Amino acid sequence: MMWSEKYRPNHFLDLIGNEESRKLFVEWFTNWKKGTKPILLVGPPGIGKTTLANIAAKQFGYDLISLNASDVRNKKNINEILTPVLGSQTVLGTPMIFIDEVDGVHGRADYGGGEAIIKILKEPTVPIVLAANTDSSDKMKSIKKSCENIRAETIIAKTVAASPH
Template identity: 30%
Template sequence: MTSDFDTCGLPDGSAGPASPEDTIRPSKLDEFIGQDELRANLRVFLRAAMEQGRALDHSLLYGPPGLGKTTLAQIMASELGVNLVTTTGPVLERCGDLAAIVTNLRRGDILFIDEIHRMPPAVEEILYPAMEDFKLDLIIGQGPGARTVRIDLEPFTLVGATTRLGLLTSPLRDRFGVIFRLEFYNPDELARIVTRAAAILGIGVTPAGARVVGERSRGTPRIANRLLRRLRDFAVVAGAATLDEGLAKEALARLDVDPQGLDQMDRKILEVLIGHYEGGPVGVKTLAVAISEEVRTVEEIYEPYLIQCGLIKRTPRGRVATAKAYAHIKKRMLD
């Protein structure tokens, strides 16, 4: 990034032509696959805002990484025909950083803050009146001569995204009029996402080939699209015009992604948990040290899928491997 925030050119146009990879991201709600209940409700809220000529209510999107939070924020702006300004919680280090952004928003614009749970408390506090009353209270000067200046803002929509809803303070969370939880995608939805992306990228893919990718994408579109690009490379080198089931399985095996979608690090977590700690329980910090990984990465990237698959459990005493985990590792060793 060249600055603390980026403005997506909606509806004013982008800076240049998009690459094929950029166009994979859907720009309209009708193009978005999965999250059916969320999409149905969002469609109602968008239509109501447009018919009433008002800004969309502040919205909070939460869930594991890679499920489409950023894409949905872009779709909201596209559907409403307004500008989207994007930033992240850690970038907003000072109150002035946020003030510089919100004072430049036009009526109806969307401010998207990713990792909103990582905003400093001081910045979060000046966001409260901006969200509730569209006013910004700034303190000018220091000491006895300090004074408060109130700045009127254009009505705007704050869209926050987080993977850690529990880390948001209650005052901030309660100021969002709409709260959406994004769920993991099922293999059928991911296969449809792969088929759509393949068509955009100019890759031939059979239904069975798309299904293989969908089944091994950990319920996550971002991973499905990443795997598709790598499988495209294998297809090009193999001289194959179409990605079929056999080529998909062979390429994914070479990428060390097993039929359940587990990669090398997933299996390492299970192997350490079972082999070093007799299945647990073991604390996440100890587990992270044992696999040479950061605690946050273990908690946010690997654990959600392993828990969803029923391979590990979180208990008050730590992480525990399930019988399914033992069976998976045993089968892997036999294979």
């Protein structure tokens, strides 16, 4: 088993660093209701954006529907995966959508993927969490406008080393 998997946090209290960002994220989830703007987590790779989404789904009792936007770039694929779960129950309960690397959906291979995501973001019927390494591109502007934005920073090694976990 890889070290990162063996020691992956399983609860919000297990997370280290970015306390303010985590607090805002938990508040968003606690107050979520149909129509609440999706949330965009922005920060460098490896700081726990995906782990945070996984923990939220588990602790708030949602069925996590996860996709990597870099792998599923076109409108047809995005709609095939996400449209059936919007506003419906899955076998495991109420779905939560997590779109990772949403900043990678734009580009030559996009084929309408960016527009499909923005359309889904405008009328959320389930919690939607997006993660991006950066939000500085022009193509991310429309996604940023459709979401609550939370920025997280690189976690300093001293912070991890000082953790009692």
